[in-house]
Amino acid sequence: MIDMLKPAVIIFTLLSILTGIIYPLVVTGIAQVAFPSKANGSIVVKDGRAVGSELIGQSFTDPKYFWGRPSATTGFPDNAMASGGSNLGPTNPALADAVKARAAALIAADPGNRLPVPVDLLTASGSGLDPHISPAAAMYQAGRVARLRGLSEDKVKELISRNTEERWLGLLGEERVNVLKLNLELDTIGR
């Protein structure tokens, strides 16, 4: 037993140092030099103040902003300290109730809009921090935002397409609109 324990302890310790200390330190060193902004959370700064991360969604409920994905995080929506989904199953009536409330909120903010609602505006994201909506979900809200900000709908649609991220090489993933970046850009031009 003792003859096993000595190599076990030494090899365990050495491999722990290699994989648990040296490896993450080396990665951190390279990351901080090569990709400092990304390695530190892709923080967006406006007027010298951090206003969020490009990659972490924020909750928007004011009708003059574009709204993001519904979030099921605990405490408050898009709580970055409590990532997670709703975990409501497909036969759980609580899911229908949540969707009903979201659909009602959308119609209350824009009573004239009878277009079918894109499904990503009615369903909670997996992380609760999804920074994106689909282009269809942005277009669905374009009329409302344009009206409340006194902008032409074409201008708002142009902003949407400027903030639309394509599939990687036109192949991977889905087209998407970054809600925080879109709203920040809106704030710089509109009321």
Place this chain on the structure above:
Amino acid sequence: MSGQGWIQIGLYFIVLFALIKPLGAYMARVYQGERNFLTPVISPVEKLIYLLAGINAEEEMDWKRYAKVLLVFNFLGFLAVYGLQRFQAHLPLNPAGMSAVSPDSSFNTAMSFITNTNWQGYSGESTMSYLTQMLGLTVQNFLSAATGMAALVALIRGFARHSTKNIGNFWTDMVKTTLYILIPLSLVFSIVLVSQGVVQTFSKPKTATLVQTTKDDKGNTVTEQVIPVGPVASQIAIKQLGTNGGGFFNANSAHPFENPTPLTDFLEMLAILLIPGGLCYTFGVMVGDKRQGWAILAAMTIILVMFLAVTEWAEHQNNPMVARGAAEAGQTVAGLSSAAGLPAGNMEGKEVRFGITNSALWATATTATSNGSVNSMHDSFMPLGGLAPLLLIHLGEVVFGGVGSGLYGMLVFVIIAVFVAGLMVGRTPEYLGKKVEALEMKMASLVILIPVFIILVGTAIAVVTPAGIAGASNPGPHGYSEILYAFSSFGGNNGSAFAGINADTPFYNTAGGIIMYFGRYFIAIPILAIAGNLAGKKKVPVSAGTLPTHTPLFIGWLISVILIVAALSFFPALALGPIVEHLMM
């Protein structure tokens, strides 16, 4: 599914298969002690480790000694992870000031990470200090993966050798796996991840002023967003490559800091199957017949594609509760058709950047292997979309499977397939020139039966005890499915969950920890026993009576055996959960 979806899935398999041969050949060189392009850099470190540990790298072990040192080594890992969690408040690298983790949760997490399960009862961003994440969890991401690969290589030697007691040296297998395979791959992969936005820093959580203030559930105004960061990329790389699956954050690879772009998603999915696929080729090289490795890889791929089709189909359906909720508000849901820029299907619990296609693909890959990471919430999948991942776990995670553990599980199914075929035609079963006899069959039966037993008995106990029932968060059969999934994940060392289950309780932490232990070591030990017994046998020359094990006929036979065993074992349990839920819908 859209044309775009088909292209992405096609591309995934093309890139995977392009990488399997070079990686497999490289790993074979490593395990056979041949020089490779990393030898000049790594060999001095390797030799230094052997020197400090006082071991003779040439000295080999019989299967009993191999199994003993494996258990001792893994127990040290358990002590380290448990201790780090309990004492993290008094240790350095704790900028967010995390307090000690409870004893039952620490026990569960320690078991979870040494067994390559990586079930997360805890929420990473609010529980673990950076030191615990790195020195506890990241280390076990490496060492549990290396343990599985070491046991596999021992089994392969059992097939490849003859008339010897020895199946290799556990220490050198561990050190070589870690130094030559896992660290280099992880190093490259983590830098790529950072380039896309995965965070890697030791600073404390970032604070940002919200663009629009919001209200919390107590009615207080929230003006700030606290954004957790940490040494994430280095952990995510090995979490994916080592079929570990334990994320840095609660939302795992659905979290934008773990998986920010479609490219990282593609690469992280690729990493899940990469080493398990490559090991099939390594196996072929080491037993001196590459066709055998390709045949097994073919069987794995066919099963994977079958299950992928089910998941993709199910998740591209519309969620009936979403349609109902919208209708109650007088609205209709767009997304019944797949127009450009519009997600079509069950988006609850999924991220826009991945869409339905990549979420279903990930769910299939992560449960076919023992990875268990998620990029979408399986709990919110359609009933049949959740059935496929669950059943993949029930197959024994032999479809690619965990690194090492997947292929050794698959080789047990090969032994059973050969045996049953032998019974049918009245010939002595043999595989790779080794006769399959009583001991192999006894051990193979244990490997098949132990997971079935612990999963079903665990589920049964949970559904008749208040503490077990209390875990379910959804009503009806779906709540039962959550419990079944949890125990399947424990027993299969998977780590994914129907995550609505409230499993951070003494009951689930304790039961889960024990089941994960059995699901890992009570499989690995019979595997090593088979290895030792096979190594001692003589090679039987191929004759006209030998059943060829590389033909399409055998591949089909092997697939049938796997599916029949799983169906017989788990159909009743599945009928009560996802199947009845689908019929109710």
